[in-house]
Amino acid sequence: MNSKGFMLFSGMSNPDLTDRIASYLGVTAGKVRISRFKSGEIYIHYEESIRNADVYIVQSLSHPVNEHLMELLFMVDAARRASARSINAVIPYFGYARQEKKDAPREPISAKVVADLLQTVGVNRVITLDLHAPAIQGFFNIPVDHLTALDYFTEYLKAKNLPNPVVVSPDAGRAKTAEKLATYLDTPFAIMMKKRPAHNEASITHIVGEVEGHTPIVIEDIIDTGGTIISVIEGLLEKGADDAFVCTTHPVFSGNAVDKLNHPGIREVVITDSIQVDLDRLPQKFHVLSVATLLGKAIRLIEKGGSISTLFRAGM
Numbered sequence: 421m422n423s424k425g426f427m428l429f430s431g432m433s434n435p436d437l438t439d440r441i442a443s444y445l446g447v448t449a450g451k452v453r454i455s456r457f458k459s460g461e462i463y464i465h466y467e468e469s470i471r472n473a474d475v476y477i478v479q480s481l482s483h484p485v486n487e488h489l490m491e492l493l494f495m496v497d498a499a500r501r502a503s504a505r506s507i508n509a510v511i512p513y514f515g516y517a518r519q520e521k522k523d524a525p526r527e528p529i530s531a532k533v534v535a536d537l538l539q540t541v542g543v544n545r546v547i548t549l550d551l552h553a554p555a556i557q558g559f560f561n562i563p564v565d566h567l568t569a570l571d572y573f574t575e576y577l578k579a580k581n582l583p584n585p586v587v588v589s590p591d592a593g594r595a596k597t598a599e600k601l602a603t604y605l606d607t608p609f610a611i612m613m614k615k616r617p618a619h620n621e622a623s624i625t626h627i628v629g630e631v632e633g634h635t636p637i638v639i640e641d642i643i644d645t646g647g648t649i650i651s652v653i654e655g656l657l658e659k660g661a662d663d664a665f666v667c668t669t670h671p672v673f674s675g676n677a678v679d680k681l682n683h684p685g686i687r688e689v690v691i692t693d694s695i696q697v698d699l700d701r702l703p704q705k706f707h708v709l710s711v712a713t714l715l716g717k718a719i720r721l722i723e724k725g726g727s728i729s730t731l732f733r734a735g736m
Contacts, residue, residue: 424471424472424473424505425473425474425723426473426474426475426476426719426723427447427450427470427473427474427475427476428441428442428445428447428449428450428476428478428719429449429450429452429466429475429476429477429478429495430449430452430477430478430479431454431477431478431479431488431491431492431495432454432488432491433479433480433481433482433488433491433695433696434478434479434480434482434512434693434694434695434696435449435696436693436696437478437480437512437693437694437696437710437711437712437715438478440693440710440712441478441510441712441715441716441719443712444712444713444716444717445716445719445720450466450468450470451466451467451468452464452465452466452467452495453465453467454491454495462487462490462491462494464491464494464495464498465498466498466499466502469502470499470502470503470504471502471503471504472503472504472505473504473505474504474505474506474508474723475499475504475505475506475507475508476508476510476547476719477492477495477496477499477507477508477509477510478510478512478715479491479492479495479509479510479511480511480512480513480515480694480695480696481511481513481514481515481516481534482513482515482672482695482696483672483674485515485516488515489515489534489537492509492511492538493537493538493541496509496538496541496542496543497541497542499542500541500542506544506545507542507543507544507545508543508544508545508546508547508719508722509538509543509545509546509547510547510548510715510719511546511547511548511549512548512549512670512692512694512695512711512715513549513670513672513694513695514531514534514548514549514551514552514556515534516530516531516533516534517531517551517552517553517556517642518531518552518553518642519531520532520552520553520555520556520559521553531553531556531559532559535556535559535560536559538560539560539561539562543562544562544563545562545563545564545565545722546560546562546563546564546565547564547565547567547715547718547719547722548564548565548566548567549566549567549568549569549669549670549692549694549711549714549715550567550568550569550570550641550669550670550694551566551641552641552642554566565718565722565728567711567714567715567718567728567731567732568669568732569669569692569694569709569711569714570597570600570601570604571604571732572692572709572711572714573601573639573667573690573709574601574604574605576690576707576709577605577637577665577667577690578605580665582635582637582665583635583662584633584634584635584662585605585607585634585635585636585637586602586607586608586609586610586629586630586631586634586635586636586637586661587599587601587602587605587607587608587609587610587636587637587639588609588610588611588612588629588631588636588637588638588639588652588656588664589609589610589611589612589639590612590638590639590640590648590649590652591611591612591613591648592611592613594639594640594641595611597639597641598611598639601637601639605637607637608629608630608634609629610627610628610629610630610631610636611627611628611629612627612628612652612655613626613627613628627655627656627659631656631659631660631661632659632660632661633660633661633662634661634662635661635662635663635664635665635687636656636661636662636664636665637664637665637667638652638653638656638664638665638666638667639667639668640666640667640668640669641668641669641670642668642669642670642672643666643668643670643671643672643673643677643681643691644672644673644674644677645674645675645677645680646673646676646677646678646680646681647680649666649680649681650680650681650683653666653683653685653686654685656685657685663684663685663686663687664685664686664687665686665687665688665689665690666681666686666688666689666690667689667690667691668689668690668691668692669691669692669694669711670692670694670695671691671692671694671695671697672695673695673697678701678702678703678706681706682703682705686705687705688705688706688707689705689706689707690706690707690709691706691707691708691709692708692709692710692711693708693709693710693711693712694711714731717731718731
């Protein structure tokens with residue numbers, strides 16, 4: 421039996437991104453009904469045949485993360501029971517990725533649980549973006565295409581022609597990414613050393629690298645409450661740095677994070693649309709780069725049997 425090609429569907433977390441991906445691919449997003457019973461239980465119904473199709477389901481595991489995770493699991497199960505040829509989970513933001521190891525006794529490794537759930541319900545491939553911990557790919561026994569938005573940030577920042585820039589990693593965990601960005605921009609880089617007294621809390625202890633008189637470019641994968649970034653910015657200002665550019669792939673923006681990031685020491689906040697945000701509530705200093713083309717290219721390469729590595733610079 422011949423395949424009927426690929427079909428693209430959206431969960432409720434980021435339909436705008438799905439539409440942009442569909443536009444790039446020259447297709448229309450498929451019709452799927454997602455609703456809630458009065459009890460709060462989720463109902464899924466594909467409103468067109470997906471038999472023998474390569475199904476791509478776009479769903480970021482953003483707030484409310486548990487709702488969006490369950491939607492994705494049910495969409496996958498429904499697709500499998502409807503005889504989809506393959507089921508590909510496009511997860512621009514992989515929730516629970518910050519719980520990829522045990523930091524204390526009697527804790528779960530939640531990212532592994534999510535990986536197990538996705539495989540159990542029938543996902544054949546995962547396409548994701550800037551995982552908090554790249555080692556999460558190893559939690560899966562299916563193909564995982566780990567994309568990055570770093571090239572998008574690079575081109576955007578190059579066009580700015582910033583005076584005396586320095587790329588800053590907010591902690592040692594981001595050092596490799598910061599080093600790559602610094603190499604692409606041909607700038608020095610610095611690392612902030614910090615300690616975490618509790619979840620979503622951080623304090624800067626010292627800075628490794630020269631920042632005085634420089635324009636800092638702070639690169640992060642996730643900004644949640646914004647507390648860590650503000651600590652970084654204030655630490656940089658104390659060391660004589662100029663106003664900073666802040667770049668993050670995943671704008672989780674919990675609580676009053678947007679208000680915090682409207683800080684006088686931040687010149688611009690550059691984010692992607694991996695998570696759907698209300699553009700009307702963002703201050704003018706926020707700039708959104710779309711990853712729709714990147715995800716669309718990945719889907720096209722998978723369908724044609726190409727290499728995902730062609731999407732990145734050498735050495736990524």
